Amino acid sequence: MRFMIIVKATPDSEAGVMPEEDLFTTMADYHEELSQAGVLLDASGLQPSSRGWRIRYSGGKRTVIDGPFAESKELIAGYTLIQVRTREEALEWTRRFPAPFGDSAEGEIEVRQLYEFEDFPPSEAADRFREMGISSES
Numbered sequence: 001m002r003f004m005i006i007v008k009a010t011p012d013s014e015a016g017v018m019p020e021e022d023l024f025t026t027m028a029d030y031h032e033e034l035s036q037a038g039v040l041l042d043a044s045g046l047q048p049s050s051r052g053w054r055i056r057y058s059g060g061k062r063t064v065i066d067g068p069f070a071e072s073k074e075l076i077a078g079y080t081l082i083q084v085r086t087r088e089e090a091l092e093w094t095r096r097f098p099a100p101f102g103d104s105a106e107g108e109i110e111v112r113q114l115y116e117f118e119d120f121p122p123s124e125a126a127d128r129f130r131e132m133g134i135s136s137e138s
Contacts, residue, residue: 002041002083002114003090007100009075010107014048014068019101026098034082034093045078073108087113 019027034040046052049067056063069075077100084090090111100107117126 001085001087001090002081002116003094004112004114005080005082005094005097006076006110006112007045007078007080008108008110009049009072009077010101010105011072012101012105013077014050014072014075016048016050023098023102030096030098031080033096034080039082039084039089039093041081041083043078043080046076049075081114 031040031043049069052067054065054069056065082090082093084093094109094111097109099105100109117130120126
């Protein structure tokens with residue numbers, strides 16, 4: 001089972017404020033534990049939305065919308081992707097996730113389970129993804 005730990009953005013993260021060294025060390029320690037336990041698949045911080053864009057689909061057309069985007073609480077500042085045996089194991093790991101912007105700052109993470117190929121009925125499209133090496137099991 002794969003889970004994505006989503007770090008919600010804040011006005012500071014959207015302004016490009018980098019984490020202080022002690023927080024960066026705490027995050028490194030936590031991710032090192034995930035790695036040593038064999039459950040870490042990927043992790044990264046995201047640059048501010050001012051450096052990104054969105055594609056809006058409407059009426060068969062695509063429109064590029066440049067950042068920044070309003071409502072930083074709805075944006076993502078980073079993520080960690082883990083693979084564990086159970087939902088309970090994922091919950092235990094996420095309970096230990098460091099406060100994303102330090103213990104004295106407001107912050108929030110969201111945890112979402114990823115779909116696996118087994119969640120979908122057999123199909124030619126799913127087989128094509130498997131052939132591309134896109135796997136639900138890393």
